[in-house]
Amino acid sequence: MASSLSAPSNYRLSRTFNTIPSKTSTRYCSFILLLGRGTSDSFPTNAPFAGPTMNPNTARVYSSNKDSVSTENSAPGLLNGDLLRRLSSLKDADQVIEMIVEAERSAGIGVLETEDCNSIIEAAFDRGNVDLALSVFLAMQTGYAQDGMGGKILAIARWKWARPDVQTYGLMVQRLAASLRVSDALRIIDYVSRVGVSSGEEVPFGVVVRCPTCMIAIAVAQPQHGSQVASCSKCRYQYELVSGNIVSISSEEISTETSAWEKALGFLQITKNAIPAALHSIVVRTPTGTARTHRFGTKTVELPAQEGERVTISLAAPSNVYRQMGPLKLSAKSPGFRPGEPMSLTNHTNGQISQLLRAPVENNGSFLTSPYFLFPSIALLASGDAASAFIDPSLPRLISVTLVASAALGTALNQVILPEFCKLPQKAVDVVALKQQLLSQYDLLQTRIKDLKQAAEKEVWMLARMCQLENKILAVGEVSYRARRGRVKMARESLENALLARIELIESYAKISSMIEIEVEMDSDVLAAEAASSAERISEQIQQIMEIENLEERWRIQAEANDEVERLLRSEQLSSE
Numbered sequence: 141m142a143s144s145l146s147a148p149s150n151y152r153l154s155r156t157f158n159t160i161p162s163k164t165s166t167r168y169c170s171f172i173l174l175l176g177r178g179t180s181d182s183f184p185t186n187a188p189f190a191g192p193t194m195n196p197n198t199a200r201v202y203s204s205n206k207d208s209v210s211t212e213n214s215a216p217g218l219l220n221g222d223l224l225r226r227l228s229s230l231k232d233a234d235q236v237i238e239m240i241v242e243a244e245r246s247a248g249i250g251v252l253e254t255e256d257c258n259s260i261i262e263a264a265f266d267r268g269n270v271d272l273a274l275s276v277f278l279a280m281q282t283g284y285a286q287d288g289m290g291g292k293i294l295a296i297a298r299w300k301w302a303r304p305d306v307q308t309y310g311l312m313v314q315r316l317a318a319s320l321r322v323s324d325a326l327r328i329i330d331y332v333s334r335v336g337v338s339s340g341e342e343v344p345f346g347v348v349v350r351c352p353t354c355m356i357a358i359a360v361a362q363p364q365h366g367s368q369v370a371s372c373s374k375c376r377y378q379y380e381l382v383s384g385n386i387v388s389i390s391s392e393e394i395s396t397e398t399s400a401w402e403k404a405l406g407f408l409q410i411t412k413n414a415i416p417a418a419l420h421s422i423v424v425r426t427p428t429g430t431a432r433t434h435r436f437g438t439k440t441v442e443l444p445a446q447e448g449e450r451v452t453i454s455l456a457a458p459s460n461v462y463r464q465m466g467p468l469k470l471s472a473k474s475p476g477f478r479p480g481e482p483m484s485l486t487n488h489t490n491g492q493i494s495q496l497l498r499a500p501v502e503n504n505g506s507f508l509t510s511p512y513f514l515f516p517s518i519a520l521l522a523s524g525d526a527a528s529a530f531i532d533p534s535l536p537r538l539i540s541v542t543l544v545a546s547a548a549l550g551t552a553l554n555q556v557i558l559p560e561f562c563k564l565p566q567k568a569v570d571v572v573a574l575k576q577q578l579l580s581q582y583d584l585l586q587t588r589i590k591d592l593k594q595a596a597e598k599e600v601w602m603l604a605r606m607c608q609l610e611n612k613i614l615a616v617g618e619v620s621y622r623a624r625r626g627r628v629k630m631a632r633e634s635l636e637n638a639l640l641a642r643i644e645l646i647e648s649y650a651k652i653s654s655m656i657e658i659e660v661e662m663d664s665d666v667l668a669a670e671a672a673s674s675a676e677r678i679s680e681q682i683q684q685i686m687e688i689e690n691l692e693e694r695w696r697i698q699a700e701a702n703d704e705v706e707r708l709l710r711s712e713q714l715s716s717e
Contacts, residue, residue, distance in 0.1 A: 219256055228263040230272060233279035236260060237299050254302040258311055265315040274324060277312055280304045281331070306647050310640040313596075317603040317639075325600045332643055333589050335650040345657045348583045349381055350493060352454045352483035353474050357579035358572075360660065361452045361488070366426030369461055371472070373573040376563040378457040378472040380480065382434075384426040385450050392419045393441050394500070416497040417441050424453065436482040437497040444494035445487045452486040453496075463564075475559040491590075575663060582656045585649050592649070596642045599635055606632040 219227075223243060227236050240252070257280055264273040280301045304312075309332050316325035346362035351372040359370040361383045371378050394416065416437025422445070425431045434453055438444060445451045457473035458480045464470075473479060482496045610628050613621045 219259060224259060224263040225267075227260055228267040228269055228272065230269075232272060232275040233301070236272075236276065241299065252299070252301050254305050254308060257302055257304070258308055261308070261311060262315070265319065268319075270316070270319050270321060270324075273312070273315070276301075277304065277308070277328070280308065306640075306644050309647065310643050313600065313639060313643060314603070314636050317600045318607045320604050320608060322600060322604050325604075326597055329593060329596050329600070329643070329646070332646045333593055333650050335647060335654055345661075347452065347486060347488045347491070348579055348586070349452050349454065349486050350484070350583070351375065351377075352379065352495070353377060356576060357583045358576055360579065361486070364427055366428045366430065369457070371564055371569055371572060373569040373576050375474070376472065376566070376569050377474045378461055378564065379474075379483070380455040380458055380461070381452055382424060382426065382432060382455060383450065383452040384424040384432075386445055386447050387423040387425050387431060389420065389422040389443070389445070389447050391421075391441075391443060393417065394419055394437075414439065414497050416500070419499055420444070424451065434482050435499045436485075437499050438494060439497065444485045444492070444496075445489075450488040452488065453482050454484045454486070456481045456483060470562045472562050472564045575660060578656050578660055582653055582660075585653045585656070589646055589649050589653070592642050592646050596639060596646065599639045599642070603632065603635045603639065606635060 219240075223239075227239060230236055230239065257276060261273045261276050264270070264276065280303060282301075309328060312328045313325045316322075316328065344363065346360040346365075348357045349359050349361050349370070350356060351358045351374065354372060354374045356372065356374055358372050358379070359368065359381060361368075361381060365381075365383050367383075368381050369378055370381055417439055418441045419435070419437050420443070421433065421435045423431055423433050434455075456477040456479055457471050459471065462469040462471045471479065474483065477483060477498075481498065484496055485494045486492075487494070606628055610625060610632065613625045613628065
């Protein structure tokens with residue numbers, strides 16, 4: 141077995157964070173320095189780690205009084221062997237807490253450390269009580285003891301479990317696989333990859349959407365998002381991202397046979413549109429209830445998504461998204477695409493990104509590229525040149541030079557000048573450049589986590605197979621199988637070490653991913669929430685000012701009425717005198 145390496149939390153993300161724009165906020169700089177502190181230079185994914193040392197003879201329980209003054213319990217044998225044996229026979233984590241409260245005889249707040257929880261889990265597995273181990277692990281996920289223990293609810297509710305660490309995850313996966321509970325072991329691996337996220341996943345971070353032109357991460361499609369406009373900091377074009385569920389989809393396989401004329405036009409790059417293998421028409425309903433139809437082609441006949449799945453379609457910038465430059469309205473759309481034309485599709489279910497093709501038109505291309513129009517036009521121009529030579533010998537050359545110059549100027553204008561002129565200014569995309577850099581790093585980490593999860597799942601199945609094979613050898617009981625059992629045991633230990641190494645890497649990558657999520661959400665969601673609260677406060681202040689103005693108006697009217705009454709009374713007194 142390979143030698144042990146350093147902890148994977150010390151690895152450094154050096155590929156993306158080495159180049160940072162000079163005009164960077166202090167918060168982003170602090171975050172990037174935090175990632176690079178005390179780290180090494182690589183991202184190893186296959187190096188094994190030394191296994192954890194668990195099963196301590198004693199454990200520690202901390203308790204605190206009502207004044208929240210934490211003191212360590214000095215009883216050295218609180219979770220000794222006898223208590224662990226009694227705990228391992230219980231039904232769930234609530235009964236474990238009840239027995240610990242009785243043994244502790246303290247009304248204060250207690251916290252079970254990770255060592256204590258791991259000892260209870262290991263004792264439960266040794267006794268064959270897998271359900272208790274799973275119950276304790278789920279209690280560690282929530283962090284607090286559950287209610288429902290009769291008159292001891294108040295005492296138990298003050299106790300809480302420690303959060304699971306890498307050793308807890310590794311212990312659960314290894315022992316569940318040894319117990320042939322493969323589905324539960326795979327569920328634990330899924331917990332590791334979602335550190336800091338609730339199991340309900342009602343508010344996920346979202347799906348990273350890539351630029352359809354340069355394929356870098358540009359935005360995050362969250363569950364509440366429907367339609368949003370995103371700018372790419374690399375190509376400096378804008379795209380409309382439409383997210384929603386597919387209501388209906390219809391597909392049609394079209395013929396892929398091309399004529400010799402179409403192949404010649406493609407070879408000369410006169411027509412650059414690829415010929416799709418299938419034509420799809422889908423209806424996407426956004427969270428706001430708006431439904432939109434999109435028609436596009438794909439290179440293969442496979443469906444990019446199915447009905448009911450959530451997708452994000454990247455479209456070229458629509459015509460209503462532009463920037464004003466004097467009398468001109470410049471749309472920063474990708475060259476060669478019509479406004480609002482589908483360019484790529486991201487499937488939220490499996491993360492697959494499909495490049496979309498333009499749906500063929502009914503008349504199969506422009507009539508200008510049709511051979512029935514092109515060859516007669518060339519013949520007509522040639523006869524016109526021959527006729528004009530009788531008038532002026534230099535006239536055909538002048539006409540040819542004019543046509544070639546016009547074609548070259550038009551090509552340069554459409555292919556080079558206008559696309560470069562329509563790009564967004566560099567200062568406009570510098571605002572989102574660092575955010576997209578973080579999203580690109582996040583996308584890379586998620587890809588590595590996915591690869592590590594797949595490898596860990598295979599190793600879980602192999603470990604379960606080795607444990608089952610060892611059980612069969614023990615059941616046979618033949619002396620001749622002793623050497624084979626030793627080989628199986630060595631293979632099992634090797635798989636356990638490799639599995640623990642992958643779990644540590646997944647946990648480290650998941651933590652860094654959560655840090656990136658925090659930075660991105662602090663830059664977007666928190667600012668939006670602060671802006672919303674500020675707008676609320678401003679509207680409240682405006683309402684208060686309007687109420688004060690109305691009150692002042694009423695006072696003024698009342699004062700004018702009082703003055704008028706006094707004036708009338710005085711005039712009556714003078715008239716009577």
